[in-house]
Amino acid sequence: MxxxxxxxxxxxxxxxxxxxxxxxxxxxxxxxxxxxxxxxxxxxxxxxxxxxxxxxxxxxxxxxxxxxxxxxxxxxxxxxxxxxxxxxxxxxxxxxxxxxxxxxxxxxxxxxxxxxxxxxxxxxxxxxxxxxxxxxxxxxxxxxxxxxxxxxxxxxxxxxxxxxxxxxxxxxxxxxxxxxxxxxxxxxxxxxxxxxxxxxxxxxxxxxxxxxxxxxxxxxxxxxxxxxxxxxxxxxxxxxxxxxxxxxxxxxxxxxxxxxxxxxxxPRNYLFALEEANLRKDAGEGMVAVDAYRKVVASAERPGYYASARLELAYFGLGDALRGQRHFKEAAEAYEQAGYTQNVGPELKVRSMLAAGQCRDLNGERDVAKRDYQMAIDAGPSTSRADQARKYLKAPYSGA
Structure with missing residues (x-):
């Protein structure tokens, strides 16, 4: 258009x-x-x-x-x-x-x-x-x-x-x-x-x-x-x-x-605000995308601003954006916040904990990575991502 x-x-x-x-x-x-x-x-x-x-x-x-x-x-x-x-x-x-x-x-x-x-x-x-x-x-x-x-x-x-x-x-x-x-x-x-x-x-x-x-x-x-x-x-x-x-x-x-x-x-639609942040991340806007996700989270924390805000979606996107900037520790923390969110859906939990484990491995935190991989497996044992988590339990993720 x-x-x-x-x-x-x-x-x-x-x-x-x-x-x-x-x-x-x-x-x-x-x-x-x-x-x-x-x-x-x-x-x-x-x-x-x-x-x-x-x-x-x-x-x-x-x-x-x-x-x-x-x-x-x-x-x-x-x-x-x-x-x-x-x-x-x-x-x-x-x-x-x-x-x-x-x-x-x-x-x-x-x-x-x-x-x-x-x-x-x-x-x-x-x-x-x-x-x-x-x-x-x-x-x-x-x-x-x-x-x-x-x-x-x-x-x-x-x-x-x-x-x-x-x-x-x-x-x-x-x-x-x-x-x-x-x-x-x-x-x-x-x-x-x-x-x-x-x-x-x-x-x-x-x-x-x-x-x-x-x-x-x-x-x-x-x-x-x-x-x-x-x-x-x-x-x-x-x-x-x-x-x-x-x-x-x-x-x-x-x-x-x-x-x-x-x-x-x-303007009070949480997913529309989140989608702009997602698109800026995919467009390669780096820290601009990180700031956009953090703005969504800050708005969601304002009482009554959004009728319903599932923050795990924003935290997952924030993790992706930080990972793209090679801020692996912060990215892992964002993914873990997504995975730990109360009532998070099983699919997003599996995705979040697998990604967190990968970032922990890339940051040299092997013990924490193994914990995250196990949580991914427990959340969705029959999923494709759980299969990946089992692989990285045996050998650290290297980014390849």
Missing amino acids: KTSRIAWLIVLFMAGVAVSHAEVHTNALNRDPLVREAFQHFYDMDYPAAIERFQRVHQAHPNDPQATALLLDAEIFQELYRQDLLDTTFYANDGFLTGHHATREDPTTRDKIFALADEAVHEADERISHNPRDVDALYARGWARALRCTYVAMVERGFASGFRLANKAKDDAQKALQIDPDYVDANLVTGVYEYVVGALPLPFKFFIGFAGISGSKKTGMAMLHDAGERGIASSVEARTVITLFLRREAKYREAIEVVRTLEAQY
């Missing part, structure tokens, strides 16, 4: 003016005052407050798949955040697809999420059976399927089943756009599908049974930019996804420009 366009978006958002919706169609529920209020809490990451309001919307609109999908969205992202699975460093390379990872699925939460997803699809099916051109129902069904796919892929690591859901979600969103090209929110699901399938390594396509199915990164990014600029229910999500995809492509300056539009709109 051109710098001039980004600057214009920042001006609009800071002025509190929405990008022109005159030519954009959407479900009327997306403009409901209670829905907008719920989304404000959602993007401030106050998930309990958002869920309480979406539950009221859900109760007030029985048999409406959009109302059900709104509640499903909040429930899923609350759970992903609880498990530290909204850390974009986890998805910025293909190791996410190929490694064995540690997650701690809560069956009660899973059942609630799947029940809401089934409910939304059933409600949409009922409406589509009476009117196959019901754009609102098609969009809601596609969105619900995409949300369920997100949970299945990120928590259960069920990539084959997840991509089958994604394919159905894309079909729904694509049909909605064919019926109404101005239903811009549907660009989100279709754009993500196009980009992800276009970016998948060929061996992985064979593995999940997607050989021969094509996608286009260029087309996907164009659709996401449209949703980011003009979408009503999808603008924030589209720009968030854009930053992740730009990060994967090492286009860090462009990604920083996009994430700063999100920070301007939602």
Whole structure:
């Protein structure tokens, strides 16, 4: 996205003016005052407050798949955040697809999420059976399927089943756009599908049974930019996804420009502030990135500044930034703070303690390194990183 366009978006958002919706169609529920209020809490990451309001919307609109999908969205992202699975460093390379990872699925939460997803699809099916051109129902069904796919892929690591859901979600969103090209929110699901399938390594396509199915990164990014600029229910999500995809492509300056539009709109969103620090680290900004992480931590320590701040994510990023500057002792301490944080997710704990052990080895602290490796193994014994930790228990990590 051109710098001039980004600057214009920042001006609009800071002025509190929405990008022109005159030519954009959407479900009327997306403009409901209670829905907008719920989304404000959602993007401030106050998930309990958002869920309480979406539950009221859900109760007030029985048999409406959009109302059900709104509640499903909040429930899923609350759970992903609880498990530290909204850390974009986890998805910025293909190791996410190929490694064995540690997650701690809560069956009660899973059942609630799947029940809401089934409910939304059933409600949409009922409406589509009476009117196959019901754009609102098609969009809601596609969105619900995409949300369920997100949970299945990120928590259960069920990539084959997840991509089958994604394919159905894309079909729904694509049909909605064919019926109404101005239903811009549907660009989100279709754009993500196009980009992800276009970016998948060929061996992985064979593995999940997607050989021969094509996608286009260029087309996907164009659709996401449209949703980011003009979408009503999808603008924030589209720009968030854009930053992740730009990060994967090492286009860090462009990604920083996009994430700063999100920070301007939602300054109390912990993950948007954290993402700017992540991007500055990946861009090789060295101590500027270190300072950015420390600023995030300082803000999180201000009472009430963030509704919810999982500091282990910032400490892990800080460790990475310090490690990149060869400040191995400080990096190890930051990683250990991440790993020792109360209620840290198992995946992040394994990653943190493995990295801490490596930095302790590089700093000549072999006994402490061995302790950290053992903690990584204990946190996720069947993971790929635990296998690495076992290797370094036998012989010190040398950086090779």
